[in-house]
Every structure is written in structure tokens, then in C-alpha cells.
Amino acid sequence: MQRAIGIPSTYRPTRPIVRPHPALARTLRRAHQLGIIAVSILLYFLVRGLVDGRETEAVRHADSLIDFERALGIFWEPRLQEWALRIGPLDTVANWIYIWGHWPVIAATLTWLLIAHRDSYSIYRNALLLSGAVGLVVFIAFPMAPPRLVDTLGVVDTITLHSPAYRVLQPPSLVNQYAAMPSLHCGWDLLMGIAIVRHARGRLRMIGYVLPVAMYLATILTANHYVMDGLIGMALVVVALWVVTSIRRSSPLRPALSWSLAPRS
DSSP states (O other), X not given: OOOOTTOOTTOOOOOOOOOOOHHHHHHHHHHHHHHHHHHHHHHHHHGGGGSTTOXXXXXXXXXXXXXXXXXXXXXXXHHHHHHHHHTSHHHHHHHHHHHHTSHHHHHXXXXXXXXXXXXXXXXXXXXXXXXXXXXXXXXXXXOBOOGGGOGGGOOOOHHHHHOHHHHHHSOTTTSOSOBOSSOHHHHHHHHHHHHHHHHOOGGGHHHHHHHHHHHHHHHHHTTSSOHHHHHHHHHHHHHHHHHHHHHHHHOTTSOXXXXXXXXXX
8 A cells, every 4th residue: 555645654643732711721720729728728727636635735825925925014905805895896896807807808809819910919829828837837836825715814705705606607626726826817917918008009008008907906806816926927927928029039930029019000
């Protein structure tokens, strides 16, 4: 049998490359990115099992922090909560901020960044993951009871008293109750605030300024965190953001990300 002229004997027909629809590809990429965050959050909650039976140690660490704050003259937690409880609706507002100003805000901000500012999304995601990883190590190695679980302080758990649905959604038996240090409530809200200030436009940028301050006060007024652990949580996130930004800036494959808080086009 004669071979067809012009067709090599090694020729094999290739299968056409099937590419997903662009819209479907974008959806899959976004789902993948959000899935990374979801798995990390699951690990954050599952660390509860590693601190079981260490309540005495956690309270002892809390006492050490309280003594340190007293030495600095910043042990204000009982006084601030007592003041808030006198003003009536202030403790309810603090509860709302603590509950709705954390995970919902994080999810909304990261989704917005992924859709509208995809080039910058990975910076904030990686800073969140890095600070969260450090936080998990500290939670395991140095568990600390929040003010509401230290009987000698005389503070009350305002969320359990006035917003019991939150404890139903996040049962104490499933979450780490001894993760007061560092406060990722404060740290991650600061991270989201920085993202909003840098990338939002107009008056929406004010949310970025108000958010971390409001959360910091709410963590104290609800007796979930101390003065110091909120500051340490914020410092941890700032360092994580600096590390991630520095790595990206030094990479030849990615443009540098400025630390400026000016809005970006």
C-alpha cells in the first residue's frame, strides 16, 4: 500500500484542546481561591481539640497578662465594660459588631477583592493565612482564657446574655474557647480595613478606618479579649502583610504592591 504523499509516517491526528467557557473558568478560579480560605477557617475551629483539658493553664496565662497590664496601668477591661453596661444599648451594639463585623466582613471583603481587584487579592489572602498560621501555633502553645472565662474579673459574657444565637451557631464545644492571644478578631478586621481603604472609592473608604477600631472596642466591651491581645493581634497582621508584600515586591514575576493607603485606580 502506498503512503499518502506529504504525510509523514509518524503523523498522528491530535485531539482538539477543549477549553472551558471563560465565565466558567473564572468561576472555578474564584471557587478555588475561596476554598483555600474555607479550609483554613475549618482548621482554625478544629484546633479546639488540641487545648482540651488545659483550662487551668489557660487561666494562669490570662492572670499573667492581667498582671502585665496592671504593671503598665492599662488594665481597663472591667471598668470599660461596666461603663458600657450603664449606657444601655452600647453593649448590644458591641455584640453586633463582634458577631457581624468579623466573618461576614472577611467573607464579603475577600470576595470583593477577588472579583474587583484580583491582582491584589492574593496579598490579603496570604497575609490572612500567614497570620492565622502563627495564631494557631500560639493558641496551641500558649492557650489563654478570655476575660469572660476568668471568674475573678467580675466581667460578664454579654454575647451569651443578650445574643445567645451566636453561641448556637458557634457552640463552645466545637470552637477554641482559649484563643484570646492574639486577637485575630482585631487583626483580621484591621487587614480588611487596610484593603478597603486602599481599594475602595469615596466615602466607602471610611468603613476601612472605622472597622478595626470598632472591633477592637467590641472585643473588650463583650469580655472576649484584653487590651493587649487586641494590639498584639493587629501587630501580627501588620507584620504578616509586610512579609507578604516584601516577597511579592522582590518577585520578578509580579508588580510591587505599595504600602500607601491612597486609593488605587
